[in-house]
Amino acid sequence: MDIGILRRDGRTDPFFDGTASGRLMIRRCASCGHWSAPDQGTCAECGEEGLDWAEARGDATLVSWTVVHGRPAEDGTVPPPAILALVELAEGPWLHTRLDGVAPGELREDLPLRAHYEHRGEGETALLFRP
């Protein structure tokens, strides 16, 4: 998987602290306990702006997916297709992610998935999901 180099941005660093140690860190409202995606700044449930970072279980189900085919390179080689997905964490939030270790023919609504962490030589560790 050649996706480039992931860097921190100062706003979502705890997420990458999590992926580095195999944990899925997302946001949780200090006021009402509602869970949100890592890039949420405000609680959609109660409007609270102080969202804590909290560890999610790492369990998810498949909401939808798309198989993306890369354009052939100049030498004619075709990059392998990528399965991009919308997954629903057990805690409720939806994440846009990529699936690994599954064939397009196996995809269906509600397919159970687990968080999977992939680290390349340089930069931060990426979060993907696998069956």
Next chain:
Amino acid sequence: MGEGTGAAIVGLGMTELGKVYGRSPRSFAAEAVRLAVADAGLTLGDLDGLLVSHGLGGSPGIELAATLGLRDLRLLSLVNSFGATAGAMVSYAAMSILSGAASTVACVFADAPLKPKQSAGSAYDRGPEAAPGQAQWYGYGGMTAALGFRSVNTFYALAAQRHMARYGTTTEQLGAVAVSTRAWASRNPRAQMRKPITLDDHRSSRWVAEPLRLLDCCLVSNGAIAVVLTGSDRARDLARPPVHVWGWGQGHPGHRRERGSGFGLTTGAATSGPIAMKMAGVTVDDISQAQLYDCYTYTVVVTLEDYGFCAKGEGGAFAASGALGPGGALPTNTGGGQLSAYYMWGMTPLSEAVIQGRGDGGERQADRNDVILVSGNGGILDHHSTLILSPHPKEV
């Protein structure tokens, strides 16, 4: 609402559309407004209102008023509901006219995302231009882009796939929308893509992002379109047949990205449509033709359902029945839409509605034009607008 108290579209201006390079959105917009005013038999000095749409390739901005030399305006604003903006602008213009805040208002959209030697598909993409593997991405959002979410196509693909998985919508049904829309485009001299296509052509077109193939996706165009509105009483005496505004509505569902979301399954049309139709005093059975925002074939399918032209989940079967094409029960996107004619956001369906409402459709004029529904759709199905238009003044 009597004839003296309604609002009507009296002018339509369209620049050259498509691969037209070397001009700014403001230049295109100024030309479209001039064309629309002249079309109405008016002069720029007759305008006392100007509404300018947001655009991703750079909006003309409200500075357009100065470019056109407009003076003593009583209404001037930049409007942004993304793809729902055209319908929103027409409704704000109509409200301004009905309230007396302004009398004659131009609404314009312009965009110039296409550059020479650049693929249409990449015109709206985000992300670094560096070679794969070399690009650097920042933060959680950067990771999402790095994993492959760099084009609006991928988000619409997720929406379409969810609809297909939930309701059994098929590739062939999406293809039926592409085929019927192209059949209309083949009769429109302004359409960018006029060569008729078959379901086989659709099935053999390359994947953009499964389940969307190339022929499921709209074009990208440079250019501008403007309309001019004024009161229905004044409209009668102008150069072209007025197209009266009977009703309008908006719907912004605010689907959250979390459990229970209707993303991909329902759109703001379910809210917007009933509001507009009630205001117009019509039901879905009264609609003669539909001019729908067709950024993707799937968008047409889900929009038809949400307006109630068919039951939820049956939009694909409705399209495959032949209802949308020439001779069908619900002529839809009779100019070739965004899929085959030109992509001017919500001005694509609106401009065709004006052409049809005037009876100017030529080879593609639909049999009936008494009640025309126009939709706009923005974001990833986040924003929706509806207009109900008619060549007839609205009865009191």
